[in-house]
Amino acid sequence: GTGGSDDGDAGNYPDDNITFIVPFSAGGPTDTVTRMIAEPMAKELGVKIVVQNKEGAGGTVGAGEVARAKPDGYTVLMHHIGMSTAPALYKNLPYKPLEDFETIGLVTEVPMTIVARKDFAPATLPDLVTYVKANAGKVTLANAGIGAASHLCGLLFQHAAGVKLQEVPYQGTGPALTDLVGGQVDFMCDQTTNTTGQITAGKVKAYAVTTPERVKSLPDLKTTAELGMPQLQVSVWHGLYAPKGTPKAIVEKLSNALKKALANQAVIDQMAKLGTAPVPADDATPQAHRAYLEEQLTTWAKIIADAGVKAT
Numbered sequence: 407g408t409g410g411s412d413d414g415d416a417g418n419y420p421d422d423n424i425t426f427i428v429p430f431s432a433g434g435p436t437d438t439v440t441r442m443i444a445e446p447m448a449k450e451l452g453v454k455i456v457v458q459n460k461e462g463a464g465g466t467v468g469a470g471e472v473a474r475a476k477p478d479g480y481t482v483l484m485h486h487i488g489m490s491t492a493p494a495l496y497k498n499l500p501y502k503p504l505e506d507f508e509t510i511g512l513v514t515e516v517p518m519t520i521v522a523r524k525d526f527a528p529a530t531l532p533d534l535v536t537y538v539k540a541n542a543g544k545v546t547l548a549n550a551g552i553g554a555a556s557h558l559c560g561l562l563f564q565h566a567a568g569v570k571l572q573e574v575p576y577q578g579t580g581p582a583l584t585d586l587v588g589g590q591v592d593f594m595c596d597q598t599t600n601t602t603g604q605i606t607a608g609k610v611k612a613y614a615v616t617t618p619e620r621v622k623s624l625p626d627l628k629t630t631a632e633l634g635m636p637q638l639q640v641s642v643w644h645g646l647y648a649p650k651g652t653p654k655a656i657v658e659k660l661s662n663a664l665k666k667a668l669a670n671q672a673v674i675d676q677m678a679k680l681g682t683a684p685v686p687a688d689d690a691t692p693q694a695h696r697a698y699l700e701e702q703l704t705t706w707a708k709i710i711a712d713a714g715v716k717a718t
């Protein structure tokens with residue numbers, strides 16, 4: 407079923423702080439989107455929302471924790487596209503996306519960028535492909551662990567380029583980007599919610615954006631399709647989840663608060679600056695979110711299998 411168990415109303419919910427679990431490091435892209443909506447949602451619900459980072463294993467540690475949390479509406483997960491890719495990447499995932507969660511609503515879809523340390527030799531995306539093929543043994547590709555969006559985008563890049571690189575896993579792309587700026591790793595794929603500031607400030611080199619159209623906030627950055635790599639397309643959709651069995655009326659209350667937050671002009675403006683936008687109101691619902699999750703699980707299982715990637 408969709409949208410929680412039980413009929414009836416939400417009772418006094420909420421009458422205590424709500425915890426939003428972010429399954430990646432503080433200061434990174436998932437954290438950024440979560441904090442943008444947490445405040446207006448808290449205002450709407452009349453309680454505090456505490457954002458907690460439970461990073462590890464490409465987002466699967468935090469997701470597993472919420473799957474096992476009490477289904478009372480006080481523990482909520484913000485996750486992204488990784489919810490739909492992890493089953494194809496892990497043999498022993500500690501949760502089942504469609505069985506262990508109630509979907510609350512979709513939040514946003516974030517473009518990705520391919521970025522490198524400032525002094526990395528290749529100048530363009532085609533140069534990057536040539537360079538990594540010639541230097542496969544020594545080039546380092548950062549990501550936020552197996553199951554992260556950066557990991558998925560890195561897989562697609564390597565598959566499109568026909569190369570296998572040395573991957574450097576972090577617990578989130580927040581710390582990975584810090585190392586990229588510091589020159590400790592060579593390049594990565596990461597969300598515009600994390601990279602826009604550093605690209606604009608000239609602290610990293612940007613090669614391409616992974617969406618069909620360019621993003622308004624980085625108007626000069628070409629798309630992967632424009633640069634001859636149309637196979638490399640990925641948008642990082644986000645959604646809110648409650649543990650399976652959370653009462654339907656509580657899930658609805660959270661979904662309605664999410665809808666209000668996404669209509670907030672300050673949220674729309676903050677997102678636009680970072681290359682993204684809230685989903686349409688109809689998608690911030692348990693039903694639309696569940697339908698999209700189902701479709702994405704099928705889509706990514708096939709793409710990951712076609713890329714020859716085996717679950718670990």
Ligand code: MLT
Nearest residue numbers: 430434436555556578579
């Ligand atoms: C993060 O918040 O660190 C990211 O979403 C990591 C990723 O999935 O690449």
